[in-house]
Amino acid sequence: MPPVFKDSCISCFKCVEICPGDVLRESDGKPEVAYTDECWHCGACMMDCPAAAIRLNLPLWMRPVAKRLK
Amino acid sequence: MTKRIKTDVLVIGGGLSGCMAAINAREHGARVAIMEKSHTERSGAAGTGNDHFWFYDPEIHGPRGWTIPDMVRDISTDGEYGKTKGGLMDQGLLEIVAAGTKEAVDRLESWGVQFRYDKIYPWNLQYTAPKGERRYRIVPQFQSEWDTLNYDGRDIKKRLTEQCLKRGVDIHNRVAATGLLTVDGRVVGATGVHMRTGEFHVFKAKAVIIATGMDQWRLFKPGSGHWFNSQSPPYITGDGEAMAVRAGAEVFILQAGKTQHHGFQYWRNICRSSPAATTCYPAGRLVNAEREVMIRHPAVREPMRKYRQNVEDSVAEGKTPFYLDWTDAAEEEVEYALWAYGNEGLCWALQEIMKDLGIDFRTHMIELELEEPGRTTGGFLAPFIDTDCKTSLEGLFACSPVQFAGEVAAPTYTVLGWRSGEKAAEYVKDRPEPILDEAQVESEMKRVTQPIDAEEDHTWQEVNLELNQVMEEYKKYVAGFNPPGKKDAVSVTGLQNTLEMLRRLKEAKMKACDPHELVRCNEVMNLIDVGIMMVEAAFEPDQYRRGVWFLGKLEDGQVVFRTEPIKVKYPPREAA
Numbered sequence: 001m002p003p004v005f006k007d008s009c010i011s012c013f014k015c016v017e018i019c020p021g022d023v024l025r026e027s028d029g030k031p032e033v034a035y036t037d038e039c040w041h042c043g044a045c046m047m048d049c050p051a052a053a054i055r056l057n058l059p060l061w062m063r064p065v066a067k068r069l070k
Numbered sequence: 071m072t073k074r075i076k077t078d079v080l081v082i083g084g085g086l087s088g089c090m091a092a093i094n095a096r097e098h099g100a101r102v103a104i105m106e107k108s109h110t111e112r113s114g115a116a117g118t119g120n121d122h123f124w125f126y127d128p129e130i131h132g133p134r135g136w137t138i139p140d141m142v143r144d145i146s147t148d149g150e151y152g153k154t155k156g157g158l159m160d161q162g163l164l165e166i167v168a169a170g171t172k173e174a175v176d177r178l179e180s181w182g183v184q185f186r187y188d189k190i191y192p193w194n195l196q197y198t199a200p201k202g203e204r205r206y207r208i209v210p211q212f213q214s215e216w217d218t219l220n221y222d223g224r225d226i227k228k229r230l231t232e233q234c235l236k237r238g239v240d241i242h243n244r245v246a247a248t249g250l251l252t253v254d255g256r257v258v259g260a261t262g263v264h265m266r267t268g269e270f271h272v273f274k275a276k277a278v279i280i281a282t283g284m285d286q287w288r289l290f291k292p293g294s295g296h297w298f299n300s301q302s303p304p305y306i307t308g309d310g311e312a313m314a315v316r317a318g319a320e321v322f323i324l325q326a327g328k329t330q331h332h333g334f335q336y337w338r339n340i341c342r343s344s345p346a347a348t349t350c351y352p353a354g355r356l357v358n359a360e361r362e363v364m365i366r367h368p369a370v371r372e373p374m375r376k377y378r379q380n381v382e383d384s385v386a387e388g389k390t391p392f393y394l395d396w397t398d399a400a401e402e403e404v405e406y407a408l409w410a411y412g413n414e415g416l417c418w419a420l421q422e423i424m425k426d427l428g429i430d431f432r433t434h435m436i437e438l439e440l441e442e443p444g445r446t447t448g449g450f451l452a453p454f455i456d457t458d459c460k461t462s463l464e465g466l467f468a469c470s471p472v473q474f475a476g477e478v479a480a481p482t483y484t485v486l487g488w489r490s491g492e493k494a495a496e497y498v499k500d501r502p503e504p505i506l507d508e509a510q511v512e513s514e515m516k517r518v519t520q521p522i523d524a525e526e527d528h529t530w531q532e533v534n535l536e537l538n539q540v541m542e543e544y545k546k547y548v549a550g551f552n553p554p555g556k557k558d559a560v561s562v563t564g565l566q567n568t569l570e571m572l573r574r575l576k577e578a579k580m581k582a583c584d585p586h587e588l589v590r591c592n593e594v595m596n597l598i599d600v601g602i603m604m605v606e607a608a609f610e611p612d613q614y615r616r617g618v619w620f621l622g623k624l625e626d627g628q629v630v631f632r633t634e635p636i637k638v639k640y641p642p643r644e645a646a
Contacts, residue, residue, distance in 0.1 A: 018109045021108070035586065037298065040416075042117065043422065044117060047419070056423055062340050064424070068433055069435060
């Protein structure tokens, strides 16, 4: 589900500071997704992470459907 | 616990328009505070970027034979796009917007947003700039003139936040506005609640600007099937509109309608920048299952009717689904479109997600969600402002949401935000500090924080779902059950039932487990108030007349409606 934090997270909490949906919180010295269902998957956290430690994991039902041509 | 803040101008909502308003109110000497539910660096519809900005530059468009009235006429009545707007657009506001865009671009540029480049491409408008000056990357959009800038707008909100802080704007992030404070019909401040600490905030202000954004998301069942799978922020929940209604300000109301044609609003499953947006230019085209081109790109301005006919024919011939197809584009076109796309809204994140999923525009077509004709679209409500951004209430201004000023969203809110800041600052000059009605503050606090004190009760999600269901019923009763072209009428009994259910829902008690949930509960309370106003208005026959704006307000607890003739400053050319 929504943001996945890698081990390279430096616990700066920029993501918690700016999350537009207020879905992230600090927990045990690391960011965590506190309100999973309310994530907009806007990617602001991933964009602003200075350690490139965040990826967005879309729920299955929200993934684009693509057809490979080449 | 309560926090008290004193200021001259309070801006509610620190998105694109709110930040512009705050900066300009400071420029005009007022003390300014922003109450922002999210965080100004990434909040609002422009939070993660904007890549296309409609503008009028007299030095570029003038020699091409375009004037500001031409631009206004094109976007509100004459052009392919204007024709779809039903004559509801406010040309007075549009004119201000058009005239203010070049200045807005210059201003944003001086704050570090890049708009001009050494290199422009063959698919950009070719023009000569004064020697030594870099050029804009101008592309065509839905309008008849090449009038839209592609630019590096991904961090626009960061630049605006820097400018706010530099000027000493008092920013209160994570504080969700809950109500306006009034004394003798004059707006003198607002209340809010901190989404993390739960602290109640009381802002005393000589003027208030509503800048909470143009949406009432989560009022209607979302087309994507999920509240948080949306194109605009799902956190824009009609807060400003509801506050304006409760305080007695006049609002513009538009009822739900029925679509006449097939439409594409988003990709299958994921509600992101729509396939018809400028953001695929010049690489994208829309094709059917046999890869026959429905429209090369809307920006190429093929007639809408031809595009619609192509889609209708493909549906009739079973050549569905439809796709967004970049696969025939040249590499340079793909790179350009990826750059532009990456600066728009949610689309940088989307590109990153696509990498993880192994999807590449160069090799893959993206399936689109086809919407049936006859689908009912939601109604809409917004504070009604004059050309000075004033609402009908003393001391209350608005810049977003407002009545239809255009679908050129970013330029509209940038310019109207700027204007509202100036007008509010002028209004507060030499005005004495207001005295708050403490009984009102007290009762507002009780109303707002009730869900946190409640015993175990309904969750906000439960009430929101029921609200969606009731509003789905309203859509049928107001737009009728028959498909387009068949006769139908508003169902008075249906609307009465809907209204009764909404009033009951308003009494439903919600339980919040923490301050974050408390804000979600308040959003739902706001949406219910917006819904009630919309349905109350739906009974009025004047609602459906052409050539008027339909306005409503609360007066001594009763709804009062009136119409305002639409001022047509620039009639369509054929008629002129």
